[in-house]
């Protein structure tokens with residue numbers, strides 16, 4: 167596959183440009199929504215060291231989202247900040263599982279968040295992110311390949327952190343084991359679209375933008391099986407919908423409303 | 438003045454510009470400056486590479502670099518761009534940079550680190566290797582918190598960040 171070096175070059179071929187933009191939205195929106203859910207834990211994590219660690223990971227992940235929104239800006243999609251804050255739910259490409267609320271209640275009023283959900287989700291997410299970034303590091307679009315390489319250098323710390331949590335809780339009390347396992351089983355019903363690449367999947371593979379969905383899924387599963395004690399044998403489902411196709415839940419609306427409230431109140435703020 | 442000499446002069450000025458999150462360590466010694474161009478009208482173009490993504494200090498660094506360079510009387514203007522396609526790695530930190538870090542109680546990143554593996558560094562105060570990792574995530578994305586069991590001091594270290602080889 168011939169390497170495409172610049173956004174101008176990418177724009178010359180319509181099929182290439184469309185598939186590329188779709189893929190970069192997936193990366194950007196996934197990082198963006200997962201770091202929003204992460205930021206809701208600020209001050210609520212199980213202990214102070216975890217609070218420091220989790221907020222550092224969240225801030226770094228938000229930085230990754232912005233690297234992707236900048237790629238989109240270069241590709242003619244508009245200003246990076248408004249891409250993050252000003253798009254409707256139906257325009258978002260993040261997988262639905264990542265937008266799911268942290269638990270009952272809200273950040274300001276009685277947040278009954280579930281740490282087991284967060285540990286399982288962050289672990290599955292970071293594992294998935296690594297696999298997808300490794301594929302992107304070989305992308306025919308050179309700016310994407312370079313960005314993926316850069317993020318991988320930092321992301322290795324995030325993955326190691328959640329691997330540690332998942333491993334420790336699975337070796338802790340019976341309650342911890344049960345709660346982790348039930349969140350794993352729940353994830354199996356909802357994670358399906360994360361491993362999909364949307365309506366342009368075939369073009370993405372043909373044009374060397376990324377590997378195919380099967381390869382992505384297989385590599386992810388291989389990694390997960392090494393750390394999750396009991397991986398469900400049922401196939402992955404997408405009971406919450408298909409975010410890659412712009413299908414989302416009420417939870418995403420809540421997230422965007424909260425986010426844009428701050429954004430609308432001060433558009434010049436530095437993020 | 439020869440072009441070469443102008444670049445040297447600019448580098449001299451940049452030695453005094455620190456990363457606000459790592460005071461006393463210059464952006465030059467951190468390996469953040471990748472290119473300095475001087476055009477025929479003495480306008481300067483500096484290309485820099487950010488350390489961690491989402492580092493909130495980038496705007497401040499950009500301003501400080503610009504201001505410092507524009508103070509040279511022969512300079513007519515200066516623009517600074519961060520290139521996000523260039524990769525920064527902790528291997529880019531100079532020897533001088535490592536010494537500066539240590540002086541301020543921050544250990545430089547370990548050498549020969551393999552991504553994903555655990556790592557330890559010696560204490561910046563007593564150089565003991567009898568240290569433990571307290572929190573890999575410190576006050577900023579680029580630092581971790583460790584503890585020296587020999588001299589019983591907590592200290593910080595810069596996280597190793599190096600290129601990941603993909604199989």
Ligand SMILES: [Zn+2]
Pocket residue numbers: 560561562563564565585586587588589590
């Ligand atoms: Zn010591």
